[in-house]
Amino acid sequence: MLFKLEKRPSDSQLMAYCSPLLAVVLTLISGALLFASLGHEPMKALYTFFVLPLEDLYGWTELGVKVAPLLLCAIGLMLCFKAKVWNIGAEGQFILGGVGGGYLALQLLDVDAFWVMPLILLFGALCGLLWAMLAAWLKTHFAANEILTTIMLNYIALNLLYFCVHGPLKDPDGFNFPESAMFSDSTLLPVIIEDYRLTISIYFALFAAAVVWTFMSRTLLGFQISVLGEDHSAARFAGFKEKKLIWLVLLVSGSLAGLAGVAEVAGPIGQLNPYIAPGYGYAAIIIVFLGRMHPIGIVFASMLLALTYMGGEMVQMDLALPKSLTGLFQGMLLFYLLACDLLIGYRIVRAKSSPIADQA
Amino acid sequence: MDIELITNILFATIRTGTPLLLIALGEMVCEKSGVLNLGQEGMVLMGAVVGFMASVITGNLGMGIIAAVLAGALMSLLFGFLAISLVANQVATGLALTIFGTGLSAFLGASYVGVGIEGITAWHLPLVSEIPVIGKIFFSHDPLVYLSWVLFGLVYWCFKRTRLGLTIRSVGENPEAANAIGLSVLQIRYLAVMFGGAMAGLAGGYLSLAYTPLWTEGMSAGRGWIALALVVFASWKAERIMLGAYLFGAASIMHLVLQGLGFEASPNLLAMLPYGATIIVLMVLANDAIKAKLSTPLALGQPYRPQL
Numbered sequence: 128m129l130f131k132l133e134k135r136p137s138d139s140q141l142m143a144y145c146s147p148l149l150a151v152v153l154t155l156i157s158g159a160l161l162f163a164s165l166g167h168e169p170m171k172a173l174y175t176f177f178v179l180p181l182e183d184l185y186g187w188t189e190l191g192v193k194v195a196p197l198l199l200c201a202i203g204l205m206l207c208f209k210a211k212v213w214n215i216g217a218e219g220q221f222i223l224g225g226v227g228g229g230y231l232a233l234q235l236l237d238v239d240a241f242w243v244m245p246l247i248l249l250f251g252a253l254c255g256l257l258w259a260m261l262a263a264w265l266k267t268h269f270a271a272n273e274i275l276t277t278i279m280l281n282y283i284a285l286n287l288l289y290f291c292v293h294g295p296l297k298d299p300d301g302f303n304f305p306e307s308a309m310f311s312d313s314t315l316l317p318v319i320i321e322d323y324r325l326t327i328s329i330y331f332a333l334f335a336a337a338v339v340w341t342f343m344s345r346t347l348l349g350f351q352i353s354v355l356g357e358d359h360s361a362a363r364f365a366g367f368k369e370k371k372l373i374w375l376v377l378l379v380s381g382s383l384a385g386l387a388g389v390a391e392v393a394g395p396i397g398q399l400n401p402y403i404a405p406g407y408g409y410a411a412i413i414i415v416f417l418g419r420m421h422p423i424g425i426v427f428a429s430m431l432l433a434l435t436y437m438g439g440e441m442v443q444m445d446l447a448l449p450k451s452l453t454g455l456f457q458g459m460l461l462f463y464l465l466a467c468d469l470l471i472g473y474r475i476v477r478a479k480s481s482p483i484a485d486q487a
Numbered sequence: 488m489d490i491e492l493i494t495n496i497l498f499a500t501i502r503t504g505t506p507l508l509l510i511a512l513g514e515m516v517c518e519k520s521g522v523l524n525l526g527q528e529g530m531v532l533m534g535a536v537v538g539f540m541a542s543v544i545t546g547n548l549g550m551g552i553i554a555a556v557l558a559g560a561l562m563s564l565l566f567g568f569l570a571i572s573l574v575a576n577q578v579a580t581g582l583a584l585t586i587f588g589t590g591l592s593a594f595l596g597a598s599y600v601g602v603g604i605e606g607i608t609a610w611h612l613p614l615v616s617e618i619p620v621i622g623k624i625f626f627s628h629d630p631l632v633y634l635s636w637v638l639f640g641l642v643y644w645c646f647k648r649t650r651l652g653l654t655i656r657s658v659g660e661n662p663e664a665a666n667a668i669g670l671s672v673l674q675i676r677y678l679a680v681m682f683g684g685a686m687a688g689l690a691g692g693y694l695s696l697a698y699t700p701l702w703t704e705g706m707s708a709g710r711g712w713i714a715l716a717l718v719v720f721a722s723w724k725a726e727r728i729m730l731g732a733y734l735f736g737a738a739s740i741m742h743l744v745l746q747g748l749g750f751e752a753s754p755n756l757l758a759m760l761p762y763g764a765t766i767i768v769l770m771v772l773a774n775d776a777i778k779a780k781l782s783t784p785l786a787l788g789q790p791y792r793p794q795l
Binding site: 290 | 565579580589598708709715716756759765
């Protein structure tokens with residue numbers, strides 16, 4: 128071996144910030160190679176994927192449409208991951224928020240009052256919270272691995288959504304399509320700019336990011352969460368209530384994901400259908416790692432991941448490539464990030480033969 | 488319920504349990520060596536799509552199965568490189584493998600959705616398949632089901648009787664000690680991870696070539712994850728994995744049972760059953776926390792970096 132890894136005396140702060148950038152560059156290079164192998168001009172295809180979607184105001188508002196749910200989910204997951212609670216269940220909590228909020232919206236179609244919209248949002252967030260509560264209960268009472276329970280809850284949530292749109296919540300006048308009726312104006316979130324789809328949910332997301340940031344950096348509870356994640360036994364010696372913290376991070380994360388879900392159905396989508404959750408809950412996991420578990424980083428990472436969704440749609444329209452490129456790019460990004468993160472703790476040095484090998 | 492219905496249900500139970508059995512056996516070997524690979528779902532999907540594509544292109548189902556196995560093994564190498572060589576966090580790397588595999592398989596298979604093939608057909612084993620009831624339940628399956636039994640036997644025997652089994656276990660229990668007695672920890676872990684990948688790929692191939700001969704995005708439907716729970720449930724014992732796989736298989740075909748009893752229920756609600764059953768199993772395991780702790784490979788999830 129020409130090169131070998133050598134442990135750094137202490138973790139490199141610089142590499143911690145450079146690693147995401149490096150990962151993005153490597154993803155772009157791989158993307159270029161991929162496009163070339165598919166017979167497309169690599170630069171033009173990359174331009175179509177990453178730049179063309181943001182050409183005009185419409186593009187930027189659409190970016191916001193996708194940033195809002197991603198950011199809401201990711202901010203909640205950040206709390207969980209800080210405490211080393213591996214909540215993979217944002218997707219299910221998102222769906223529950225959508226289904227719950229959607230159900231209420233359908234009941235209140237004809238009620239035109241100021242309290243309708245806040246109530247729907249609250250109920251959606253509450254449904255997400257309840258779904259996360261299940262995971263918290265399973266973890267604290269049964270020591271059940273939260274990765275497995277939250278993923279199972281995701282699949283259950285997805286089937287619940289299918290059940291609802293094929294059954295009780297199906298539009299009676301909908302020609303038997305698995306969709307609910309369209310929501311009425313009083314049950315839809317107000318848009319920010321007339322004629323565009325971006326709703327005020329982006330404000331909720333930014334507000335949540337700011338609140339969580341303050342919470343983590345300014346409060347004792349936030350500090351306790353960080354300590355719990357760094358060192359379980361230290362947290363126990365310090366007398367922190369581990370179970371309470373686990374409940375806290377999961378419930379906050381669940382309600383934020385639930386809010387994202389209800390804001391999505393009572394916003395850009397405007398009804399319940401089987402496709403309300405295009406994997407935002409899973410993409411949010413990548414966002415948290417890419418954003419270095421810091422709210423500012425997470426905002427930027429949300430924008431990048433939102434762009435991968437738009438890029439996928441763009442290359443489908445312009446280059447007739449499958450939309451699933453989105454998932455491929457997301458996966459590559461996370462892989463490269465994990466590989467680059469190695470450079471935080473280790474450095475690559477030229478391998479010299481060791482003294483022991485010389486003697487032999 | 489008449490005897491024919493029961494026969495059909497048990498027959499379907501084995502078919503449905505087979506992919507779980509394959510994935511969980513592979514993951515068990517991998518975890519025995521101390522590596523926790525949460526990327527099963529991604530590897531299964533890659534096996535499914537690559538196997539399907541190879542079958543369509545070559546027109547040969549055997550090639551499809553080989554391609555599926557190779558695809559799973561290659562994917563696991565990717566995991567191994569990051570988690571073993573680069574000592575990356577195993578949980579995060581496994582998740583990445585699942586996200587990547589889901590994306591890549593959807594991308595590769597995009598033009599194969601809706602393509603139909605002639606799936607792998609059943610081999611009615613001579614003589615034994617003639618036995619009433621038993622013959623239908625056990626000996627009228629496709630060859631991959633029989634292969635899963637052979638593989639089960641091999642894994643069982645390996646950990647019960649052989650030096651290889653001991654070697655894998657020692658690497659997973661105490662890598663430092665294993666290294667000290669001259670075992671190559673990294674090499675053994677790589678091989679165990681690749682075995683897990685190959686088995687997941689085979690399970691994928693089974694899904695897209697035998698179980699339902701077609702490709703759809705995300706067709707593994709969480710089986711990779713259920714298998715992970717199964718390994719814990721089985722406390723890393725092959726015979727309990729087999730039992731668990733068929734129990735989950737039964738939970739997945741409850742609609743057949745209910746129809747037999749004359750109940751009508753939404754297929755979407757019934758589809759929740761295996762996932763709900765997994766959660767319940769995880770809850771029940773809590774009563775056995777000490778036993779679970781004792782059977783968990785000690786170094787599970789901990790990266791190992793040889794000194795020098």
